[in-house]
Amino acid sequence: MRVTDFYELQLIILAIVCCIGLFVDRQLSRASKAKETADDRLENGRQGSAAAAAALSRKYLLVYAIVMGADWLQGPYVYSLYREQYGFPERMVAVFFVTGFLSAGLAAPLIGVWADQHGRRRLCLAFCITYTLACACITIPYTPILLLGRLMGGVSTSILFSAFESWLISASTTSGVASSDLSTIMGRATLLNGLVATGAGVVSNQLVGFTSSFVSPFIASAALLMLAWVVIRGTWTENYGSGGGKADSDLFQVKRLGQAWSIVRQDPLLLVLGLTQTCFEGSMYLFVFLWVPALQEHTMLATLPLGYIFSSFMISMMLGSLCYTGVTSIAARNASRGGDSSLTVHAKLSSIVCAVSAMALAASVAFRDERKRFFAFCLFEACVGVYYPVQGMLRGTLISNEHRATLSALFRIPLNVFVVVSLMTGVSSARYAVLTASSLVLSFSAIMTGLVIVQRSEEVAQTQNGTSAH
Secondary structure, X not given: OOHHHHHHHHHHHHHHHHHHHHHHHHHHHHHHHHHOOHHHHXXXXXXXXXXXXXXXXXHHHHHHHHHHHHHHHHHHHHHHHHHHHOOOOHHHHHHHHHHHHHHHHHHHHHHHHHHHHHOHHHHHHHHHHHXXXXXXXXXXXXXXXXXXXXHHHHHHHHHHOOHHXXXXXXXXXHHOOOHHHHHHHHHHHHHHHHHHHHHHHHHHHHHHHHHOOOOHHHHHHHHHHHHHHHHHHHHOOOOOOOOOOOOOOOOOOHXXXXXXXXXXXXXXXXXXXXXXXXXXXXXXXXXXXXHHHHHHOOOOOOOOOHHHHHHHHHHHHHHHHHHHHHHHHHHHHHHOOOOOOHHHHHHHHHHHHHHHHHHHXXXXXXXXXXXXXXXXXXXXXXXXXXXXXXXXHHHHHHOOHHHHHHHHHHOHHHHHHHHHHHHOOOOOOOHHHHHHHHHHHHHHHHHHHHHHHHHHHHHHHHHHHHHHHO
């Protein structure tokens, strides 16, 4: 079998398995709803919650699909654009990536406090503008302009992974959406993210083939970002953190940052939560930079079908998301019979995901065969599909609304430092060292999550239930 045919076959197989998973998930969801009568929903006060959850889900998922589509369109060809079309050496490509991560790290604390203080919706609108400008800059093969584009891309990334989730969690609290419904929305968001990314991989592949230029996906991305700006402005309402919406002379929010850091420092649960975010997302960002050269190293093809490989990764992520929704739905039924609380289930999933991710990256280092390495990368992407809703629910449960965006962004500082230090090691020559280090820190995160968050999760859940009862 030709190598190209191998990747096409794997994409088809993964797509079929995913369709079967989607069908089974839908049937189980219908069966679960059929067991719950209208009287039960009224007795539990969930009829209004379900309607609010459906409305919130439509608002959020539409925007989420558009902005993630814009982000994923760029995914397969960022490295190739710099390295192959513009002809930069790999060391300079690493500098471009490092610039983006440094920008994200430096902007993260300010992005978080500005979102809490001035409004999450407003920051999401700003994201659409800054990311569109970043796409425009990357189309100009002039080093200062490309660096400026990476700066704006880093700022945009900080907004994307803090303000949007904070808006959703705050809006769910305001609307009276139940925790289980919020978990479902987050699971669907990750599933939708995989679906959109899969389509984006195919579309970007076709765009590059049609235009013979790696720039075309970035132009399409800018068009989607402008659409997202229109939809957010027309459908989302504003929400804030503690003291938000009021005039404040402290532009850099030093006092608020100090309060947020004090909260994290005094709470071991939040410290471990931040550790997990740093280790997992840091490994994930490094993976974005390393998967192309790692597969190219042992391929017999002149050019890998990057769009198809990327789509395979995204379908793997969707399968991970389906596993998450299946496990949490079963756990929710068991919780009513005295099983683990939702917080405990998510804490255990977080530990397991880190452990399996560590094994996947370790396997990618051990295997020198291109196909085995591809399967190891697919397993890692499946873990990404579980990680996002799990981590989102843990943040939503353990972090108060007053400082949610601030703390979420604060966690991104060590994350970006970790990525920058790894990228500056030389990347190509130290590729295996970076993947090995990522595997080790993920193993450490899995152990710490098990020792701290899992061990204390039931105690925290009982405390929160007691507080809400009053």
